[in-house]
Amino acid sequence: MDRFRMIFQYFQSNSESVMNGICGLLALASVKIYTCLDFSCPCLPHYNMAYGLGIMFVPPIALFLCGLILNRQSLVMLEEWRRPQGHRRKDLAVIRYMCCSIMQRAMVAPAVWIVVTLLDGKCLICAFSGSVDPKKFVGFANATLAQAQEMLSRVPCKEDELMRNSTSRRAVSRYLRCWSQALGWSILLILIIAVFLARWLAPCFNQAALLQTRHWSNYIDIEQKIFEETCCEHSRLFAHQCILHFFESMRKEIRQHSFDLPREKEG
Amino acid sequence: MDRFRMIFQYFQSNSESVMNGICGLLALASVKIYTCLDFSCPCLPHYNMAYGLGIMFVPPIALFLCGLILNRQSLVMLEEWRRPQGHRRKDLAVIRYMCCSIMQRAMVAPAVWIVVTLLDGKCLICAFSGSVDPKKFVGFANATLAQAQEMLSRVPCKEDELMRNSTSRRAVSRYLRCWSQALGWSILLILIIAVFLARWLAPCFNQAALLQTRHWSNYIDIEQKIFEETCCEHSRLFAHQCILHFFESMRKEIRQHSFDLPREKEG
Amino acid sequence: MDRFRMIFQYFQSNSESVMNGICGLLALASVKIYTCLDFSCPCLPHYNMAYGLGIMFVPPIALFLCGLILNRQSLVMLEEWRRPQGHRRKDLAVIRYMCCSIMQRAMVAPAVWIVVTLLDGKCLICAFSGSVDPKKFVGFANATLAQAQEMLSRVPCKEDELMRNSTSRRAVSRYLRCWSQALGWSILLILIIAVFLARWLAPCFNQAALLQTRHWSNYIDIEQKIFEETCCEHSRLFAHQCILHFFESMRKEIRQHSFDLPREKEG
Numbered sequence: 001m002d003r004f005r006m007i008f009q010y011f012q013s014n015s016e017s018v019m020n021g022i023c024g025l026l027a028l029a030s031v032k033i034y035t036c037l038d039f040s041c042p043c044l045p046h047y048n049m050a051y052g053l054g055i056m057f058v059p060p061i062a063l064f065l066c067g068l069i070l071n072r073q074s075l076v077m078l079e080e081w082r083r084p085q086g087h088r089r090k091d092l093a094v095i096r097y098m099c100c101s102i103m104q105r106a107m108v109a110p111a112v113w114i115v116v117t118l119l120d121g122k123c124l125i126c127a128f129s130g131s132v133d134p135k136k137f138v139g140f141a142n143a144t145l146a147q148a149q150e151m152l153s154r155v156p157c158k159e160d161e162l163m164r165n166s167t168s169r170r171a172v173s174r175y176l177r178c179w180s181q182a183l184g185w186s187i188l189l190i191l192i193i194a195v196f197l198a199r200w201l202a203p204c205f206n207q208a209a210l211l212q213t214r215h216w217s218n219y220i221d222i223e224q225k226i227f228e229e230t231c232c233e234h235s236r237l238f239a240h241q242c243i244l245h246f247f248e249s250m251r252k253e254i255r256q257h258s259f260d261l262p263r264e265k266e267g
Numbered sequence: 268m269d270r271f272r273m274i275f276q277y278f279q280s281n282s283e284s285v286m287n288g289i290c291g292l293l294a295l296a297s298v299k300i301y302t303c304l305d306f307s308c309p310c311l312p313h314y315n316m317a318y319g320l321g322i323m324f325v326p327p328i329a330l331f332l333c334g335l336i337l338n339r340q341s342l343v344m345l346e347e348w349r350r351p352q353g354h355r356r357k358d359l360a361v362i363r364y365m366c367c368s369i370m371q372r373a374m375v376a377p378a379v380w381i382v383v384t385l386l387d388g389k390c391l392i393c394a395f396s397g398s399v400d401p402k403k404f405v406g407f408a409n410a411t412l413a414q415a416q417e418m419l420s421r422v423p424c425k426e427d428e429l430m431r432n433s434t435s436r437r438a439v440s441r442y443l444r445c446w447s448q449a450l451g452w453s454i455l456l457i458l459i460i461a462v463f464l465a466r467w468l469a470p471c472f473n474q475a476a477l478l479q480t481r482h483w484s485n486y487i488d489i490e491q492k493i494f495e496e497t498c499c500e501h502s503r504l505f506a507h508q509c510i511l512h513f514f515e516s517m518r519k520e521i522r523q524h525s526f527d528l529p530r531e532k533e534g
Numbered sequence: 535m536d537r538f539r540m541i542f543q544y545f546q547s548n549s550e551s552v553m554n555g556i557c558g559l560l561a562l563a564s565v566k567i568y569t570c571l572d573f574s575c576p577c578l579p580h581y582n583m584a585y586g587l588g589i590m591f592v593p594p595i596a597l598f599l600c601g602l603i604l605n606r607q608s609l610v611m612l613e614e615w616r617r618p619q620g621h622r623r624k625d626l627a628v629i630r631y632m633c634c635s636i637m638q639r640a641m642v643a644p645a646v647w648i649v650v651t652l653l654d655g656k657c658l659i660c661a662f663s664g665s666v667d668p669k670k671f672v673g674f675a676n677a678t679l680a681q682a683q684e685m686l687s688r689v690p691c692k693e694d695e696l697m698r699n700s701t702s703r704r705a706v707s708r709y710l711r712c713w714s715q716a717l718g719w720s721i722l723l724i725l726i727i728a729v730f731l732a733r734w735l736a737p738c739f740n741q742a743a744l745l746q747t748r749h750w751s752n753y754i755d756i757e758q759k760i761f762e763e764t765c766c767e768h769s770r771l772f773a774h775q776c777i778l779h780f781f782e783s784m785r786k787e788i789r790q791h792s793f794d795l796p797r798e799k800e801g
Binding site: 437441493 | 571572574575576577578581584585588589592593595596599600602603608609612613616617691693694765766769770772773774776777778780781
């Protein structure tokens with residue numbers, strides 16, 4: 001019992017580490033889903049961009065909402081916000097701190113998805129292959145504009161017979177992948193620099209206030225957990241008393257009624 | 268309970284070993300990312316160098332910042348630096364020691380990335396294939412300078428029809444890979460010699476001072492961990508008292524109201 | 535608890551076995567790096583020998599220094615050597631024994647690398663293909679000396695069009711690989727005989743002195759580890775006391791201020 005109590009206590013006291021774990025699992029899941037997904041560009045002029053940008057931006061929205069749903073702290077924050085004013089005063093800074101930490105954790109998985117799709121490059125090639133200037137590539141020199149558009153829209157499909165073994169297909173594909181990876185690394189770098197500044201510059205300003213806010217946000221979390229446990233314990237005791245009371249009264253009733261029954265059963 | 272406490276204590280007391288583990292994982296991750304990344308040189312004269320050097324130097328910056336962000340000691344150091352002067356005097360040597368150890372650990376993963384890209388050679392071939400002197404290779408003898416430049420920029424793309432099965436493409440590629448690997452091994456050797464000198468010469472100088480500094484940096488880390496744990500414990504006790512108080516007063520209220528209810532429930 | 539403590543104690547007491555493990559891992563890593571490395575000889579007259587010999591001898595130096603850096607005993611030895619003379623007298627034999635065992639372990643991985651490169655033969659073919667006497671092979675009979683040198687420098691590149699499907703290329707290559715493997719096996723045999731003699735003849739001489747030296751080198755290692763652990767334990771106790779003191783004084787301050795608050799909380 002002591003062993004399990006200690007593990008529970010560990011996870012209860014460090015609620016932040018559990019949230020970090022969930023956030024990391026979501027990020028891993030987003031990478032896993034992307035690699036498992038059979039991404040196949042339609043290679044039709046009017047569908048390419050919608051499909052490519054859809055794959056790039058719809059799953060991140062879903063992952064962001066998942067992150068908000070799975071985060072236990074979001075409920076704690078909402079209840080703290082809506083609770084009636086009691087002896088403990090409501091501190092807006094605590095609610096803001098909790099909101100910030102929830103948002104930050106929920107945005108990790110979408111950011112990972114977008115960066116992974118950009119580093120892979122397939123989505124961006126599918127979305128923007130029709131927007132490339134055909135004059136930049138030698139293969140489209142002796143084709144009309146409509147033909148070039150048709151050919152460019154088929155760039156993402158390797159097996160298409162119009163473009164199979166075509167050097168210009170590979171050139172366009174390489175050009176777009178280069179842009180996609182450059183964009184992906186830039187976004188990643190910007191995000192990491194932002195996180196770095198937020199983490200290294202925050203302690204240089206109001207460190208004491210931040211520590212106090214963090215302590216109170218932790219306190220609210222712990223209070224709610226202990227309240228739930230105590231409620232459970234309390235209702236179990238109450239239910240126990242009720243059921244004992246019911247059996248007591250049932251025994252009394254049986255005893256009262258059994259005077260009407262034949263005497264064999266009672267013995 | 269004792270077993271888990273011992274593991275926790277092990278990880279808590281040896282914070283350095285945890286940091287070493289994180290640093291090793293980052294280094295492995297950098298190798299893994301490089302092997303997973305679909306590196307495809309654009310083979311366009313003005314993009315090659317930017318893309319090759321970008322892949323070689325942007326991820327190391329990101330990895331370096333990641334190393335600083337993930338290192339728990341960096342926060343400890345910042346808080347030690349910013350804390351108000353109390354009874355324990357602030358020692359600059361301790362902060363310098365912590366800063367050094369953080370920097371060293373953060374620089375492992377970027378160094379691994381750069382050495383791996385140089386030993387692989389693709390990035391350097393992509394970046395500098397256009398800068399090779401075409402006179403050194405027989406294949407470009409009867410080509411104008413512009414043609415030679417165009418051909419050289421396509422050296423990294425094996426499947427390009429202009430250069431497919433061309434011996435000069437392979438010769439340029441081999442020449443650049445040879446330089447790349449030579450550079451990679453040289454950097455690796457220099458880094459290892461630097462680490463070796465730092466580790467073997469340090470004890471020959473002020474060994475006692477170093478040991479003392481290390482002990483104090485360890486002490487600060489432990490102090491902060493125990494402080495956080497005690498805060499958590501303190502707020503749990505406080506929440507417990509508050510909730511017990513709430514249930515006590517609730518029971519009183521129920522008892523007061525239950526005069527209106529039938530007497531059976533109260534018993 | 536006992537189980538984990540036992541594993542920890544095993545690794546702590548048997549420092550030699552940990553060192554053996556690290557030494558074996560380094561040897562495996564050297565083989566792994568060699569097989570992963572994309573070795574491509576430049577096939578240019580002035581670069582071949584530098585590249586071949588560089589690949590053969592630069593990594594072993596790096597591996598040797600890595601072996602010294604990773605070996606925890608090297609620091610123990612340096613500190614034993616530099617420590618001030620106390621009640622325990624400094625024994626030069628112990629330091630010499632530790633130095634020997636460190637050197638032996640650090641030399642395993644470089645020896646493995648050199649033997650593997652020689653048994654594989656590519657490096658030696660690349661380095662010395664230009665130094666072969668062309669008169670020995672029929673293919674170079676009707677070529678001038680400069681032509682022969684040019685052709686010989688391209689021997690390591692299979693796909694080079696000058697030498698493709700050439701019988702003389704294969705003959706030179708076979709000849710050099712034969713020498714390379716002969717050298718590799720010879721070095722391996724000499725090393726194994728040396729180890730064998732060192733292990734079988736050493737106990738025939740001063741066995742008692744050797745055992746005593748080994749015991750003392752072991753003692754120094756254990757002493758330092760227990761010292762570090764005790765330091766950690768000591769600073770944990772000290773931090774605990776400091777924090778308890780802080781909370782005690784905080785409680786007093788709260789009690790003093792709480793005269794302004796309603797009396798219910800205080801009870």
